[in-house]
Amino acid sequence: MPLVEITVPEGTLSEAAAQVLQQRVADSVLTAMGLPHTDFFASATWVYVREAAKGLATTGAGTPPGVLVVVTPLEGFLTPERNETLSVEITREAREATGTDAVVWVVVNEIPEGNWAVNGALTRRAKIDEFVAEAARAQ
Template sequence: MPLVEITAPAGAFPETAVETVQQRVARAVLTWMGLPGTDFFAGATWVYLHEAEKGRGATALPGATPGFLVVVTALENFLTPERNESLAAEITRIVREEAQYGADDETPVWTIVKEIPEGYWAVNAGLTRRAKLDELIAQAAQG
């Protein structure tokens, strides 16, 4: 929890930028979800980067290729529409800054946030409960 999957055109990120984009996106997700940056939450925030091979992505417009797709899967009620919008803006900025195209490039960056209701997310066969997460958040706030 949370899980992020980035699908990028092949070669969009230089090899030296792959871990950086993953780390930056993970930190943005933690921030906008209001989660502390403790080892527990940082270690439980996974980001996978997949490259779509050349010719394996298309749009309805012949010859056009899609841009980036970022899917954030999070437990329900950690994000609001306003936080989602801020998260999408930050993810777009990060992807554009780290991609070889440059920060001013206007390649589309689609961000989709999917929320999973409590009781539908399990880790190591145990359901993730909001009350336990709230406990961990409170402990982190106390130092």
């Protein structure tokens, strides 16, 4: 389901701060997509934190970049308003985790239905909607 990749300059985050950031971003993405915070959806939300080694990431001005967050959800879950709210939350969460006022880029790359597979099976919106309905009935 949603995949999130966070890239930070080397040495920017402690392991503990990275773990907190991963959980907060996962929660924010689920909320923005309108998905329930169940074990199923939490386990299907993957968040990677990667460090860019010193000298391997730069801006055009030759300075170290800030934080890059790429959110990859299935198409149709995020409206422009939800994207904006998500971007504000992720920026706040990244700045809290790094303890800086870093520039935070949030890029949302929606994947069209039929272009995402898990274990060889295409992920379909109708199936996700079934899981959401099932979670609602279980409450």
